[in-house]
Amino acid sequence: MPLIFGCTEEVLYDFEENLSREKTLINEFLNKNNIEVQTDKNGFLYKVLNEGVNEPLKEGDTVYYNYQMYLLDSTLIDSNIPSVLDANNSEGYNRVPVMQRIYKYSIKDEPYFFLDFALTQAKEQSALQIFVPSYLAYGSNGYVNVEKRIAPNSPILFQFEVVEISR
Numbered sequence: 001m002p003l004i005f006g007c008t009e010e011v012l013y014d015f016e017e018n019l020s021r022e023k024t025l026i027n028e029f030l031n032k033n034n035i036e037v038q039t040d041k042n043g044f045l046y047k048v049l050n051e052g053v054n055e056p057l058k059e060g061d062t063v064y065y066n067y068q069m070y071l072l073d074s075t076l077i078d079s080n081i082p083s084v085l086d087a088n089n090s091e092g093y094n095r096v097p098v099m100q101r102i103y104k105y106s107i108k109d110e111p112y113f114f115l116d117f118a119l120t121q122a123k124e125q126s127a128l129q130i131f132v133p134s135y136l137a138y139g140s141n142g143y144v145n146v147e148k149r150i151a152p153n154s155p156i157l158f159q160f161e162v163v164e165i166s167r
Helices: 015-032 082-087 113-121
Strands: 002-004 011-014 045-050 062-071 076-079 103-106 127-132 156-166
Touching (some): 011 015, 045 156
Antiparallel strands (some): 062 103
């Protein structure tokens, strides 16, 4: 569905064309890296790295998790894991003291659809990789943090590991 500006027929953004391009990029990445994924009913492509234990998250639970976010060219965008940040010569946006290295997040405050998906799959000690088209992440605006930039319309790889759930 193209977006049209003003009285002209100039196409500024073609959602379907961009989505097709991103799906191709994601599939090429998966094939190149021999990654087999599952697809949920909303179209999320994901790989379960660890099923986890106990019950899934429920509304109102608080989850402590580690994450890594990459572009498909393997550029680290962000992480809260000091060893990952160090290995990538990155300060990171959310680096915190070692005693508080686990990111605390409440399911009610969730701002990103891909993170919402990860949280709905979460159990203690579960881990997944989610391959996210831009419209389910940072979209046509992209994102800039302290060191890195996610260009507009960039698919991302989000790796998510639950450490603890507080009920």
